Amino acid sequence: MESIKLHYDVSGVDFTRAGAASGDVKRVLKQLGVSPVTTRNVAVAMYEAEINMVIHAGGGEIDVEITEDAIRMVLQDHGPGIENVELAMKEGYSTAPDNIRSLGFGAGMGLPNIKKYSDEFRLETELGVGTTLYLTVYMK
Amino acid sequence: MKIKDIIEILDAEIMCRDDLLEQELHTACGSDMMSDVLAFVKEQAVLLTGLVNPQVVRTAEMMDMHCIVFVRGKRPRLDMIELAEDRDMVMLCTGLEMFTACGKLYEAGLRGGSGK
Secondary structure, eight states, X not given: OOOEEEEEEEESSOGGGTTHHHHHHHHHHHHTTOOHHHHXXXXXXXXXXXXXXXXXXXXXXXXXXXXXXXXXXXXXXXXXXXXXHXXXXXXXXXXXXXXXXXXXXXSSOXXXXXXXXXXXXXXXXXXXXXXXXXXXXXXX | OXXXXXXXXXXXXXXXXTTOTTOBOOBEEEOSOHHHHHHSOXXXXXXXXXXXXXXXXXXXXXXXXXXXXXXXTOOOOHXXXXXHHHTTOEXXXXXXXXXXXXXXXXXXXXXXXXXX
């Protein structure tokens, strides 16, 4: 299989559109015949990251590469950066405002969920510059 | 349990995909917090929620769910119905509260994804 590359611009203003990129990738993987477990792991990890981008960073960009052995995702934003990564990785810790909680998110499960569903997880963040997530899910 | 059984048990109204009511489902999950739904990968076929926004449909999509039930008489907006329709999901509305709706389905044999 030749590698497939996908690119998405995620709007930071339209919360209702959040998840459209993840849904699209999920459909592509399904069409390619990727296993349901792998497809769901990619979909959930990417969806939580996409929601994070919209909630915290005013949107961003997502690049996805699908190869024979893995799906690699790079999610980059130019938001405020994460002040305390260790805290942000803790289940239940959230800096999301109340209006986000009323939308069903902001429970402090985003980053822990993303890590749980990824086989490789790397987070780079710089205050005032932005955050980039590098995620890999192996084909299973 | 078939989706048409859920409709009868919850006295629910069908919002979309009445062509998929014969689907056999065994598991469900009730939550207003989508992050919690996403946190536990289990085979959950039905999502009961009192939350009304497009992210409910997105969450169900990511988790391969087949049916969404809005409780407490909540009504989905048209854009949500269209999204569910496109993703092959049945959308239902019931006037029952979350606790009662979950209890009735449990009593009728539907279980949480862990099988307990």
